[in-house]
Amino acid sequence: MNHLRWLMREWRGGELALLLVSLVLAVTIVSGVAGFADRLQRGIVGESHKFLAADLVLKTPRSLPDSALNKLPAVVERALVVEFRSMVVAENAMELASIKAVSDSYPLKGELTVSETPFGAAQTTREVPAPGRAWLDSRLFPLLGLEVGGALQLGELTLIAERALLTEPDRGTSFYGMGPRVLINAADVARSGVVQAGSLVDYRYLFGGTEEQLQAVKASLQPELTASERWQGLDDSQPQIAKTLQRAERFLLLAGSFGVALAGVAVALAARRYSQRHLDTVAVMKALGAGSRQVTGLYVGNILLLAILATLVGWVLGLGVQNALFAMIRDLVGFSPPAGTLRPLLAGAITALLCVVSFALPPVLRLRSVPPLRVLRRDLGNESLSSGVSAFAGIGGLFLLMLWYTGSIELVLAVLVGVSAILGLAGILVLRLFSAMRRWAQGAGGVLKLALSAMVRRRQANAFQVVSLALALMVLLCIIAARSSLMKEWQLQLPADTPNHFLVNIAPDQVGPVNDWFERQDIDSAGLFPMVRGRLVTIDGRDVQEIPEIEANRGSVNREINLSWSDALPGDNRLTAGQWWPDASASLPRVSVEDEFAERLGISVGTKLGFRIGGLPLEAEVTSLRSLSWDSMRPNFFLLFEPGVLDNYPSSSITSFYLDAADKVLLNDLLRQFPTITLIEMDAVIRQARTVVEQVSAALELVLVLIIGCALLVGVANIQASLDSRLHENAILRTLGASRQLIRTCLLAEFAMIGLVAGLLAGVGAELCLYLIQTRLLDMSASWHPLLWVVSPLGAALVVAVSGWWFCREVIVAPPLQVLRRL
């Protein structure tokens, strides 16, 4: 028999539509979400390169010889950034500024934002100042008493203050970037005469191109470089952002793989219904002489043809989903999506095949064992669909799919544990529950009795329904909870009032006046911390230069370290060993050490450390180790002494505080009052980091919406799976005189109970899965989700009851005979 003709006939039966939709859904999710995630990921990586304003940066204190640069491949994009600090002078004022001179091709990635007037409306540009022009931080205009178009002196060069500079993509990558910015053209550096031999200048050579081209650049320049010159890529320049992106990528994969899992469940449900509705057909065909091979050929051919159709439709929809998602977040992500690749399409096709093989074929294949005698005895053949083999095939397929899709055995194991827990629990609990219900049903009355009996009668179908609903719900809960944890952690990392300005070099006699100033301006500072600069010279009496074990961490001791003191343990510090200034008197001054610093140098509680501070020696004993959060943007110290120890050494203080962009003009007043204090502005860096978090979060939200859609579809497929028997039974009840009201209440009660049990199981399974996802996959601390245990069962009961009633409303509305004849 012709397969295509058979498919067309089968299509009219209606059951294939659900299977096709489920398969299309699977392909759409994979090719859509995977494609979207892939393109978003590449887009975000591209975006993150804008933090460097390039793909690759060479940071050096000297200008590279032309001979070295001329050897580079011509196709590689190049730009030069020169940064240094210098006084800029206007008619009535002068100010120490951070000068950034850039070549015409700057920035290779990202854009500058400027405004035509100080503190004016932002606009983006990829231009740079022409020679003789300067773009200034808004607050430099009032500080220097300048208007737009006014003249500004930099060394021997007179520049026109042309625009206000609001942001640069790579601000914050250089120490010389701290302080009010003046952006000029690189051609003006030599003419200013400011940069002389021995000047402290930071050169950054920016490169853009393909991975191979960048490797060629590295290979070509490496022989010319000294140890103090280094390469910067995304990973080593922005570790926090790289980490954020890594987590976002993992989450997208997690969401995508759960989407695939949901689609798999939908396919399994649809295939089961399809098979159920073909028991009679197969029996008739067999009675009319069809062999099991012929039956298998026809049905497998049908399903494979359907998979091909689903793949084609899913591809188109997947591409649509990708583009729709990008269209929705275009303003947020701020970049045009990179072109799609074939990989997500291939992924979609393989998904369809795997879904068919593991979810659709097992129930369909078992149709071949339907006995022909079913034409005479309709009770035969039903058991052929209830074998556990298809459950195993489905779960096996699910894991293969997820493993292939995510490439993460940990993730798949996390889901495996969750799924096994939920299946095991479901198996035991649901069957126990049903036998208990049988007893309750005897004692109950009215509607409850009917609903309970209905549940017990269909216990096998209901158990399947409960388990699949619980799985879908669990997936959804995991995604929502993991997303919330992730977002919360990101927000914790960068709360809105994260200090964004640092003040250093505050002299002891300025501490009071600076505190007064904060109070007057109503600014909440992190508190002023005294700071003494010293070197660590001995550990337990051994010269640090001669301890071979710390060779790899020599950098930690080959420089001056900031030392401070405190009576109380700072708020965001946590003791990990020892005691905070123990009462017992000690022979040596006492010091507390940051735990990672201690680990690097082999320091523990009781270790004696020798310091040299301003030429004077100091010996101290370690009494505690502390962990602290460097992300908090508050002053933190590797070494904290007990009060009094450092009193005789020259100290200055440090603090950090949050200042809104609109209040930045206040800084002028501060610096005018305390000209010796150094201000470090971190606001632009924090703002950029926050933008990435916002973009990624927006993408996650959208993917989440898609996954919720999938879960709803599983729910629909689930309810449809048992629709026939419910319609049939309720039509008979109505024939026997049951009122519409009774049927409606009975249906609502039965579905609500199914939802309640499924929701409860899902809550337990999700909690288990989340523990593994949080601790193993997202490197976060585990947390309980008590709300899950309440919201999940109640929410599921409500949703399943209402949607179940909606789908079965035909039996309430249509005449019973009509329903019976149709089934």
Added chain:
Amino acid sequence: MIHAENVSKRVQVADSELCILKGTSLEIKRGESVAIIGPSGSGKSTLLGLLAGLDEPTDGDIWLAGEHLNALDEDGRAALRSKLVGFVFQSFQLLPGLTALENVMLPLELRGDRRAAKVARDYLERVGLAHRLDHYPRQLSGGEQQRVALARAFAPQPDILFADEPTGNLDAETGASVNDLLFSLNAQSGTTLVLVTHEPILARRCARRITLSAGEIIEDSGEVVPA
């Protein structure tokens, strides 16, 4: 045409074994029309299923057109049914997703007959449904559905037709007309007819009547009418 020897069928019900047929033997000649009658639960449909090769006996042997059914597996029996057997069922057993024409074409297509559409159309015309070719079963009355089932049963020109309560789902008047059609088609094609019924009128139209009670043949009119 059909030979059954000492055929028994026992099934497991809960913890006990239920014997539905007890050592039944019979011989049906080519062209005979045989009614199997008896009260509900007497084993009529079970015997029909066994003779048609839809089920396997617990004990005993069955030969269909000289083929020993016990020696064939399900696929072998299906192949034999495809060549020799037609069915008419009480519940019509039309496939709901197929039109009347496609339902009749089905057995012909299963055996790879390229003239399936033409033959099916011809038979639907014979049962008076030429104007209903593209109708789905749900759009047809009970009598019309059974007529489609008759067309489907006779279209492949089977040697043996098994009918299980063919008018059991129809009212008396419609049932009578379907019976007329059944016997008329049977007469035209010279098919061996084995019919299960509890309707005495229908049974009397068959040349031979076998009465079953509690799984045993208690009466066999034994009359043999040549084709």
